[in-house]
Amino acid sequence: MAYPSVCSGRDSLTGLDKIPRPFLIGVAGGTASGKSTVCGKIMEQLGQQSVLEHNRRVVIISQDSFYRDLSHEEHKKANKGGYNFDHPGAFDVELMYNTLVDVKAGKRVEIPKYDYVAHKRTSEGATVIHSADVVLFEGILVFYFPEIRDLFNLRLFVDTDPDTRLSRRVLRDIEERGRELDQILNQYMTLVKPAFEEFCLPTKKYADVIIPRGADNVVAIDLIVQHIQELMRPNRTNRRQRNNSDSIVGRPH
Numbered sequence: 001m002a003y004p005s006v007c008s009g010r011d012s013l014t015g016l017d018k019i020p021r022p023f024l025i026g027v028a029g030g031t032a033s034g035k036s037t038v039c040g041k042i043m044e045q046l047g048q049q050s051v052l053e054h055n056r057r058v059v060i061i062s063q064d065s066f067y068r069d070l071s072h073e074e075h076k077k078a079n080k081g082g083y084n085f086d087h088p089g090a091f092d093v094e095l096m097y098n099t100l101v102d103v104k105a106g107k108r109v110e111i112p113k114y115d116y117v118a119h120k121r122t123s124e125g126a127t128v129i130h131s132a133d134v135v136l137f138e139g140i141l142v143f144y145f146p147e148i149r150d151l152f153n154l155r156l157f158v159d160t161d162p163d164t165r166l167s168r169r170v171l172r173d174i175e176e177r178g179r180e181l182d183q184i185l186n187q188y189m190t191l192v193k194p195a196f197e198e199f200c201l202p203t204k205k206y207a208d209v210i211i212p213r214g215a216d217n218v219v220a221i222d223l224i225v226q227h228i229q230e231l232m233r234p235n236r237t238n239r240r241q242r243n244n245s246d247s248i249v250g251r252p253h
């Protein structure tokens with residue numbers, strides 16, 4: 001696939017002289033490992049959970065918003081748990097890449113919400129990004145595509161044991177995604193688990209920080225938040241000019 005050129009290259013975490021805004025964090029991990037929950041905790045600890053959504057300076061995007069549109073046949077398969085949503089080919093990589101490039105360039109971007117019952121993006125409840133300090137991009141395969149992997153300034157991998165993930169997925173898919181138990185287990189055994197082992201797990205090596213036990217790991221989350229705050233501190237040398245009051249650092253939590 002041909003991608004448009006972008007000023008790429010990852011800012012070294014020790015080379016603190018060039019901290020980009022927004023600071024783009026990739027959060028990978030298996031299904032139901034706690035990626036969204038970890039992102040929520042990071043946002044909360046940065047004091048943003050109580051801020052109205054359109055004023056937030058820390059934004060979470062889900063990779064699921066970039067699933068390809070399904071054909072009629074694929075949609076029928078998906079309704080039976082037989083469509084492979086865990087394969088890299090299920091994603092619109094070009095749209096995902098172009099969107100992240102726009103986010104990094106500070107452009108106003110609208111990210112549609114994904115409807116897991118209808119298996120498609122919805123026009124309602126889109127996340128609007130216009131002047132974020134930190135953008136968290138979470139999903140099972142956010143480190144799979146090299147061009148996308150290279151866009152991240154920090155990479156986290158949420159490492160939760162597979163039994164825990166399966167039991168959480170079963171409960172979540174029944175409660176929130178309108179699924180039946182036999183369909184969930186069949187999809188998991190035939191598609192989700194093999195794809196996790198083939199495509200997701202091998203990307204753990206790209207992480208800067210691996211978070212064992214996901215959101216239960218308060219120490220890891222505290223350290224990550226401290227690191228982000230340190231990087232984003234307004235009086236860092238050579239940082240982009242901005243008003244102190246605009247910063248997420250030092251805001252009341």
Ligand SMILES: Nc1ncnc2c1ncn2[C@@H]1O[C@H](COP(=O)(O)OP(=O)(O)O)[C@@H](O)[C@H]1O
Nearest residue numbers: 030031032033034035036037038168172215216
């Ligand atoms: N540490 C935890 N303890 C208990 N339940 C959790 C924990 N982390 C996540 N969950 C639950 O597990 C399910 C999957 O978590 P989620 O954060 O959505 O995972 P992911 O984004 O990786 O799919 C959700 O129902 C969530 O509430």
Ligand SMILES: Nc1ccn([C@@H]2O[C@H](COP(=O)(O)O)[C@@H](O)[C@H]2O)c(=O)n1
Nearest residue numbers: 030031032064085086116119139140192
């Ligand atoms: N229509 C869909 C789309 C995705 N899935 C499954 O969701 C998982 C990814 O989301 P997580 O929050 O669990 O990371 C992935 O494993 C897909 O199997 C789905 O079932 N239906």
